[in-house]
Amino acid sequence: MKRNWASLAALMALALVLWGYVVGPLVSTFQRSVASGQGTFAEYAPFLDYGSVQSEALRGSLFISFVSVITSGVVGVFLAVLLNRWDFRFRKLYQALVLVPIALPPLMGVKAFYLLYGKAGTFPQLLGEIFHVSPASFALTGISGVLLVHTLTMYPYFYLSVAASLAQTDDSLEEAASSLGASSFQTWTRVLLPMLTPPIVAGALLTFMSSMASYTAPLLFEVNNVMTVQIANNAANQQPLASAVAVMLAVISVIFLIVIRSYEQRSVYRSQSKGGARKRRRLTSPAAKVILFVSAMISTIILILPIAMIFLLAFSVNYSWRTAPLPSAYTTANFVKMFSDSNTFDPIRNSLEMSAIAVAGALVLGVTCAYVTARMRVRGKAIIDIAMMLPWALPGTVVAFNLIVAFARPSVFSFGQVLIGTYWIVPLAYFVRFSPLIFRSTTSSLTQLDPSLEEAARTLGSTWWGAFRRVVLPLTSSGIAGGVLLAFVAGVGEFVATIMLFPKLKYRPLSIAINDELNVGRWGTAACLGVVQVVLVLAVVVIMRRVEDRSTMAHTS
Amino acid sequence: MDELLGPEHQGKVGKVNVLTLEALTKSFQRAGTVVDSVDMQIEDGEFFTLLGPSGCGKSTILRMIAGLEEPDSGRILFESRDVTREPPNKRGIGMVFQNYALFPHLSVAQNVAFGLEVRKESSSEVKRRTASALEQVQLEKLGSARVDQLSGGQQQRVALARALVIQPKVLLLDEPLSNLDAKLRGETRVMLRTVHNATAVTTIYVTHDQEEALGMSDRIAVLNGGRVHQIDTPREIYERPATKFVADFIGRNNVIEATLENVTDNSAEVRFENGSRIKLLPQQKAADVTLTSGTRVGVCVRAESLRITDSNGFCSGELADVEYSGVGYWCVARTDLGNLRIEVPGSIRLPAKGQRVLLAVNETSLHMVKAS
Numbered sequence A: 001m002k003r004n005w006a007s008l009a010a011l012m013a014l015a016l017v018l019w020g021y022v023v024g025p026l027v028s029t030f031q032r033s034v035a036s037g038q039g040t041f042a043e044y045a046p047f048l049d050y051g052s053v054q055s056e057a058l059r060g061s062l063f064i065s066f067v068s069v070i071t072s073g074v075v076g077v078f079l080a081v082l083l084n085r086w087d088f089r090f091r092k093l094y095q096a097l098v099l100v101p102i103a104l105p106p107l108m109g110v111k112a113f114y115l116l117y118g119k120a121g122t123f124p125q126l127l128g129e130i131f132h133v134s135p136a137s138f139a140l141t142g143i144s145g146v147l148l149v150h151t152l153t154m155y156p157y158f159y160l161s162v163a164a165s166l167a168q169t170d171d172s173l174e175e176a177a178s179s180l181g182a183s184s185f186q187t188w189t190r191v192l193l194p195m196l197t198p199p200i201v202a203g204a205l206l207t208f209m210s211s212m213a214s215y216t217a218p219l220l221f222e223v224n225n226v227m228t229v230q231i232a233n234n235a236a237n238q239q240p241l242a243s244a245v246a247v248m249l250a251v252i253s254v255i256f257l258i259v260i261r262s263y264e265q266r267s268v269y270r271s272q273s274k275g276g277a278r279k280r281r282r283l284t285s286p287a288a289k290v291i292l293f294v295s296a297m298i299s300t301i302i303l304i305l306p307i308a309m310i311f312l313l314a315f316s317v318n319y320s321w322r323t324a325p326l327p328s329a330y331t332t333a334n335f336v337k338m339f340s341d342s343n344t345f346d347p348i349r350n351s352l353e354m355s356a357i358a359v360a361g362a363l364v365l366g367v368t369c370a371y372v373t374a375r376m377r378v379r380g381k382a383i384i385d386i387a388m389m390l391p392w393a394l395p396g397t398v399v400a401f402n403l404i405v406a407f408a409r410p411s412v413f414s415f416g417q418v419l420i421g422t423y424w425i426v427p428l429a430y431f432v433r434f435s436p437l438i439f440r441s442t443t444s445s446l447t448q449l450d451p452s453l454e455e456a457a458r459t460l461g462s463t464w465w466g467a468f469r470r471v472v473l474p475l476t477s478s479g480i481a482g483g484v485l486l487a488f489v490a491g492v493g494e495f496v497a498t499i500m501l502f503p504k505l506k507y508r509p510l511s512i513a514i515n516d517e518l519n520v521g522r523w524g525t526a527a528c529l530g531v532v533q534v535v536l537v538l539a540v541v542v543i544m545r546r547v548e549d550r551s552t553m554a555h556t557s
Numbered sequence B: 001m002d003e004l005l006g007p008e009h010q011g012k013v014g015k016v017n018v019l020t021l022e023a024l025t026k027s028f029q030r031a032g033t034v035v036d037s038v039d040m041q042i043e044d045g046e047f048f049t050l051l052g053p054s055g056c057g058k059s060t061i062l063r064m065i066a067g068l069e070e071p072d073s074g075r076i077l078f079e080s081r082d083v084t085r086e087p088p089n090k091r092g093i094g095m096v097f098q099n100y101a102l103f104p105h106l107s108v109a110q111n112v113a114f115g116l117e118v119r120k121e122s123s124s125e126v127k128r129r130t131a132s133a134l135e136q137v138q139l140e141k142l143g144s145a146r147v148d149q150l151s152g153g154q155q156q157r158v159a160l161a162r163a164l165v166i167q168p169k170v171l172l173l174d175e176p177l178s179n180l181d182a183k184l185r186g187e188t189r190v191m192l193r194t195v196h197n198a199t200a201v202t203t204i205y206v207t208h209d210q211e212e213a214l215g216m217s218d219r220i221a222v223l224n225g226g227r228v229h230q231i232d233t234p235r236e237i238y239e240r241p242a243t244k245f246v247a248d249f250i251g252r253n254n255v256i257e258a259t260l261e262n263v264t265d266n267s268a269e270v271r272f273e274n275g276s277r278i279k280l281l282p283q284q285k286a287a288d289v290t291l292t293s294g295t296r297v298g299v300c301v302r303a304e305s306l307r308i309t310d311s312n313g314f315c316s317g318e319l320a321d322v323e324y325s326g327v328g329y330w331c332v333a334r335t336d337l338g339n340l341r342i343e344v345p346g347s348i349r350l351p352a353k354g355q356r357v358l359l360a361v362n363e364t365s366l367h368m369v370k371a372s
Helices: A002-034 A042-048 A053-085 A091-097 A106-117 A122-131 A142-168 A171-179 A184-213 A216-220 A227-234 A239-265 A286-314 A333-340 A342-375 A381-393 A396-407 A425-448 A451-459 A464-493 A496-501 A510-519 A523-555 B058-066 B108-118 B123-136 B152-164 B182-199 B210-216 B234-239 B244-249
Strands: B017-028 B032-043 B047-051 B073-078 B093-096 B170-174 B202-207 B219-224 B227-232 B253-261 B268-272 B277-280 B296-302 B306-309 B315-324 B328-335 B338-345 B356-361 B367-370
Touching: A002 A042, A002 A239, A002 A342, A002 A381, A002 A396, A002 A425, A042 A053, A042 A239, A053 A091, A053 A142, A053 A184, A053 A227, A053 A239, A053 A286, A091 A286, A106 A122, A106 A142, A106 A216, A106 A286, A106 A510, A106 A523, A142 A184, A142 A216, A142 A286, A184 A227, A184 A239, A184 A396, A216 A227, A227 A239, A227 A396, A227 A496, A239 A381, A239 A396, A286 A523, A333 A342, A333 A523, A342 A381, A342 A425, A342 A464, A342 A510, A342 A523, A381 A425, A396 A425, A396 A496, A425 A464, A425 A496, A451 A464, A451 B093, A464 A510, A464 A523, A464 B108, A496 A510, A510 A523, B017 B058, B017 B202, B032 B058, B032 B202, B032 B227, B047 B058, B047 B210, B058 B093, B058 B170, B058 B202, B093 B152, B108 B123, B108 B152, B123 B152, B152 B170, B152 B182, B182 B210, B202 B210, B210 B234, B219 B234, B219 B244, B227 B234, B227 B244, B244 B253, B244 B296, B244 B367, B253 B338, B268 B296, B306 B338, B315 B338, B328 B356
Parallel strands: B047 B202, B047 B219, B093 B170, B170 B202
Antiparallel strands: B017 B032, B017 B073, B219 B227, B253 B268, B253 B296, B268 B277, B296 B367, B306 B356, B315 B328, B315 B356, B328 B338
8 A cells, every 4th residue: 555655755754753853872882882992881880889979869869759750749639639629818819920930941940949049039038038047057058959959840740730630530439439438537547549640640750850850950950860960061071981971871761661651551540420510518617717818828929939039130230249138239120131232132032943943853853753753554653652752751951972972973863964063953952852843732732632533534536644734733733833832932941951052152042142141141141041040931831821722612522 | 415425326326336346356465365356346325334233344445445455356347447556536436434534734624625625626626626525415504614623423424425425426434424413413313314315325344233234224235254245125134134143233133043843845843852843934044054854053043022921931041130221121031042142122021030931932033144
């Protein structure tokens, strides 16, 4: 059959691209790690040696990740239950605000935490003044600082999955439990919590993986004994060591990826009763009302403080913040300068450009892969699926390091060029890192699309391409667009891989400019660039909501 | 009405084989062989039904005719053209999907026009034929509506109009009534028949509902486990089932095991386990039953041909269960030949439950199949 040839050709092309830019570079890193000349696995031996840097880094990463899962889990589940089970004043507003931290830009966001809670930060200074002691005794430093950042940026993994699950469980289950004689405590322990187990596990897996990948927080809070920092620090001078750590981290990430994928395929508990929105409990006791209201307010404030800090800083005069809780002088000059001074504006343009190039490639790769894995009956599509999701699971430092190893020499996939040190290595890194976002969103809208729609178009005389263009694309376009926007803003904010790869000042992207400004103490200018990132993310979120609303309106049946 | 008629349908019905399936076989990795060497010939203008329990392969056969599945072996012929490897868009079929598969991003009229547009018909032609197709299914006022604003029955009619407007050689209906409530199902049956009579389009209808199949079809193919058990008119299938499966599946049959005795040229006797005997004519049997003394057979005794009597019963037992149906009673009697289903007219006074009853049977309605 003709289509078999076409699909075979598509499959080959996909395999080639995935090999060349995703799997191949990881293999190069592995080869580098076993080619140090001192015995094949010599570079891995130190992981077993308790006192070695590698072993410390491994233990450091694991420890931070375990604790992050617990702290983010407590915060996320608490907020999800608080904001979704009871009805009280401003609940909807809180629900919107607790998700604002998703818009925190990678580098500037962590810096905001540092300026709030770190050495000489706002809170240590305030508390120091109140209690007349050195601010340093209240400062969060080292691992505690990293854990705070992780907790307050990763709780959404728990919040989102638990909140969604709470919205789906219906009242009839609880009613059934109480009609069978269960107390409200028993209802919780025997009905509600077991139903919340899948979303909590899903959140924990994601949090653990993100914590293992976290680079910026340890960097700013000066925690060196984690794997990501070790890879970045040794990427240039001690490549065999960095390779071994990168491979180790990659293996852990891939294991988590596989666990997550298999967990996703397990059935989710869904509500069985039809119609009728869930009723939220109205509280009658005034004390309970106050407690809920106040705790919701306090948690929300804590969560949005870092974003507020970025905005505040953006309006502060550079170098005006020395030894006070907050900057002392304010201005709009930072914004004026950003759009007038090419030195500050160029990075914005560079980032937009690099991200756009990367997304164009990711769009083709992501959509093709999604269609192949979701619709075609071909062997080996599970491998495509894993290969495609691999860069999503790999930490940015590992992706960047793989590219450094693979493209430091000319290769077929770089058309015989050395890519390191050129403009193209950065868009390539974004392409590799963010294709999975488009793949995922396209896959999920494809799986929601009834295959019989495509079949109906075929029976009515459409060619395969006609059915794809006239039926599949229009119905999945909102999902694809969502993935594209996400990938685009992720590219604009990207710091972790960029810092390891970016070629020269002329091609400096946004996050590198922020880093440079922070290093010379021009916090106002840096924050101003951070605001650009925040606004971009928020704009995308708003657009996606709009598109989603419109498409659910048109497609509910 | 003529709008929906292909020129080839006008004025001639029957005899020409529009569609031939030859030794069609399909297996899936998980389910195993779901269609096992199926042969069928479907005549022009026929309303042909594939009937069987879920998993019998009927939908897979339909999807292979449509080109949505590729058979492992065997051939599909449209008249004399081999279409086995042809993609669905080249086959010129109309299909109504079980869930209708209406395009949610298109209006009702755009859905109906879809097939005409991909055929690159002129826009005036598209408009004219779309309007007349919508009129035929009485939806002319809803052309600009979104499909999610329609009721289930209306969606069903849009799907039918969309399949018919392209003047298909064969119309395929995949359990089109299964998502409708009882009343709508009745109305839609009438509409399907009306449309079929008007267009005379060869129709293949998939259902698991024997009542639909018996009521609507010219011929029925009864399937089980991927194999054809019988292809015949509804009446033949009902009165003369070819296998024990067909007898069990169609109507409310009791299949009672018995032994053939005293076989002569123009009669044969069946002896039941309880010793009673009934004399039958040699033609009261399925084709594969051999008339020799001592052969084990299954005797099909339809529920409506059993009656409660005072004397001369062929078996006895007690009434175990009674269900009022409006027209009469559905009863189950626990007898010396096992549990038997009986349909009793409402005009008869039923004995009390648990009471002993004698059962007699209308001998001319009996039919023998091969014992399992």
